[in-house]
Amino acid sequence: MRLEDEIKQPTFQNEGQKAYINLAFTAGWLSGRQAAAFRPYSLTLPQFNVLRILRGQHPKPATVALLIERMLDKTSNASRIVDKLEEKKLVTRTVCPANRRAVDICITESGLRLLRQIDDEGTADPSRNGFNQLSEAELHQLNLLLDKIRS
Structure with a gap:
């Protein structure tokens, strides 16, 4: 429309x-x-984004600073998102042995299973959000234009 x-x-x-x-x-x-x-x-988009970042890091831990750096929405409160994911047992948070002031955040097996389910069901597939209406050439052009706006 x-x-x-x-x-x-x-x-x-x-x-x-x-x-x-x-x-x-x-x-x-x-x-x-x-x-x-x-x-x-029972996920928000920022929570899903954090889980995907952690899956990409797996099995290495991430820090809140790394999550903030990689998140799509820079205004999200990464610490609060991690709190919520920890309550759901999708991530763990432990004190970093090398630097006791830092906290290591890891995705749990439950978190990995949930992401596999989301992947298998195609929930995050861009074609579900109208991108299937565009050709590969149009998608490429759109990406170039969006990159140009931000540069």
Whole structure:
């Protein structure tokens, strides 16, 4: 559906304004779809993101600083997310033997199993969120344009 119809705004000041609003609207739309997809697993998108980072580190531990550096949403409270994941027994937190001021965070077998289930069910598959509407060439162009905006 066209942005104009979605937000009931027939005109924009210019294409730049429309692109900015369209990008913000689409980001919110994707967030909502992802939140709904992860709800059956009792996960939020930031929690899923942390679990994926930890799976990538596995079997090595991660620190909160590493999680913050790699998270998609830099405004998320990584410590609080780890607290929630620890309550769910999806991660463990232990004092680093080499540096007693640091804390090692590791994904548990339960966390790995949950990610395998999410992978097997295709929950995080981008094609479920409209990306199947774009060709490989269009996806490549979209990635180039998004990278260009951030540079």
